[in-house]
Amino acid sequence: MLAIVRRGAAGGAVAQRLLAACPDAELLAPASPDAFGALLRRLSTAGTTLVALGPLEDVAQAVQPGPDTAPVVVVAENGRAVVPLCGARAGGDELARQIGAALGITAAITSGTPPAPVPGRLAVVGLGPGKAGLMAPEVRAELDRAQDILGYIPYVRMAGPFRPDQTVHVSDNREELDRARHAFALAAAGRHVVVVSSGDPGIFAMAAALFEALERGDDPAWGQVDLVVLPGISAAQAAAARAGAPLGHDFCVISLSDNLKSWATIERRLAAAAGADLVLALYNPISRARPWQLDRAFEVLRQIRDAATPVVLGRDIGRPGESLTTTRLGEVRSDMVDMRTVVIVGSSTTRVLPRRDGKTWVYTPRWHEA
Numbered sequence: 304m305l306a307i308v309r310r311g312a313a314g315g316a317v318a319q320r321l322l323a324a325c326p327d328a329e330l331l332a333p334a335s336p337d338a339f340g341a342l343l344r345r346l347s348t349a350g351t352t353l354v355a356l357g358p359l360e361d362v363a364q365a366v367q368p369g370p371d372t373a374p375v376v377v378v379a380e381n382g383r384a385v386v387p388l389c390g391a392r393a394g395g396d397e398l399a400r401q402i403g404a405a406l407g408i409t410a411a412i413t414s415g416t417p418p419a420p421v422p423g424r425l426a427v428v429g430l431g432p433g434k435a436g437l438m439a440p441e442v443r444a445e446l447d448r449a450q451d452i453l454g455y456i457p458y459v460r461m462a463g464p465f466r467p468d469q470t471v472h473v474s475d476n477r478e479e480l481d482r483a484r485h486a487f488a489l490a491a492a493g494r495h496v497v498v499v500s501s502g503d504p505g506i507f508a509m510a511a512a513l514f515e516a517l518e519r520g521d522d523p524a525w526g527q528v529d530l531v532v533l534p535g536i537s538a539a540q541a542a543a544a545r546a547g548a549p550l551g552h553d554f555c556v557i558s559l560s561d562n563l564k565s566w567a568t569i570e571r572r573l574a575a576a577a578g579a580d581l582v583l584a585l586y587n588p589i590s591r592a593r594p595w596q597l598d599r600a601f602e603v604l605r606q607i608r609d610a611a612t613p614v615v616l617g618r619d620i621g622r623p624g625e626s627l628t629t630t631r632l633g634e635v636r637s638d639m640v641d642m643r644t645v646v647i648v649g650s651s652t653t654r655v656l657p658r659r660d661g662k663t664w665v666y667t668p669r670w671h672e673a
Contacts, residue, residue: 308331308357311333314357323405347365352394375387375390376410385402388494422492423493427533445497446462454509455474482512503537505532506539507586539647547666554584556586559596561596570603577608582653583647585597588640589640608648615627615649654667
C-alpha cells in the first residue's frame with residue numbers, strides 16, 4: 304500500500320500532481336500537526352510505504368526511521384525538494400526518482416548504487432568566530448557534503464550558503480538536547496548530518512549535548528552512527544589573537560551562565576582561579592535575565608586581583624562590527640559588555656604594550672615567578 308500524507312490543506316496542488324503520478328496511492332490529509340505525526344507513525348509501523356508532504360524533521364521524528372522501516376519519501380510542500388528518508392533498498396530511492404520526475408526536479412539521493420549506508424554520519428562542527436576565512440577547511444568540506452544541517456538560527460546562517468538539496472533545521476538556542484536527539488534520529492536513518500556551533504563545538508557548545516543525548520538515549524542505532532567532532536577557533540582564541548597574546552601562560556575558561564550550575568559554584572571557581580593567578584576567559588558574561596552577575600564577578604576578582612590588571616573585551620570578533628576594548632579590572636563595568644562579548648582578565652604578569660597605531664597590545668609572558 305502507498306499513502307500520500309499531507310498536513311491539512313498544505314501542499315494541495317503538489318499532492319494532486321503526486322496522485323497523478325501514483326494513481327494507486329491513497330491521499331490522506333490530517334488536519335493538525337499532531338494528527339499528521341500520529342498518522343505517519345501508525346502507517347509506518349504497519350509497513351505502509353509513505354510519501355509525506357511536510358518538513359523533513361517532523362517526518363523523521365514521527366517515523367523514527369531505521370534499517371527495517373518501509374520506504375518513506377519526504378516532499379517539500381512547495382514541491383521543490385524530494386528526499387528519500389528511509390527504505391532505500393526496499394524501493395525508496397526508486398520511488399523518490401519517480402516523484403522527482405513527476406515534479407520536474409531531481410530527488411536528493413546521495414548515491415545511486417549502492418544507496419546511502421545505514422546508519423549514517425553525524426558531525427558536530429565549530430564554525431569559528433564567524434569570518435569565513437577562519438573556518439577550518441575540514442569543517443567547510445563536512446558542511447558541503449551534508450544532507451541535513453541543524454543548529455541555532457544565527458549559527459546556521461553563518462554556516463551557509465547551502466544547496467537546494469540540503470535540508471536546514473533551525474531551533475532556539477536553549478533546545479540543545481532536543482536538537483541532539485533529532486540529529487541522532489536522522490543519522491541513525493542513514494542521513495549525513497551536521498550540527499553547527501559557533502567557535503569550538505567542545506567549549507560550552509553542542510558536542511557535550513550530543514554525548515549527553517547519546518549516553519541517555521535508549522536507541523541502540525544511535526551508538527552505531529559515525530560520530531565525529533570537528534574543532535573550530537573559539538571566541539577566547541579569536542579575542543586573544545586580536546589583543547595580542549593574553550593567553551600566553553596558564554589560563555582557564557569559565558561560563559558565567561547559571562542555567563546549568565549554581566551561582567555559588569561560579570563564585571567559588573572565580574575565586575579559585577583568581578587565587579591561582581590564572582588568566583580568566585569569561586563566557587556568557589551577561590544577559591537580560593541576569594544583569595547583576597557580571598558586576599558581582601568583578602567584585603569577586605577585585606578582592607584578589609590588583610585593580611590595574613589588564614582586561615580585554617572582545618565583542619563579535621571575526622564578524623561585521625567587531626570591537627576590541629582594553630581596560631583595567633578597577634575600571635571595567637558591566638555596561639561595557641553584552642552576551643556577545645568574551646571577557647579576558649589578565650594575571651599578575653599580564654602586560655600592556657603600545658602599538659604603532661596608538662592602540663595597545665596585551666600579552667602574558669610564558670614564565671611565572673614562584
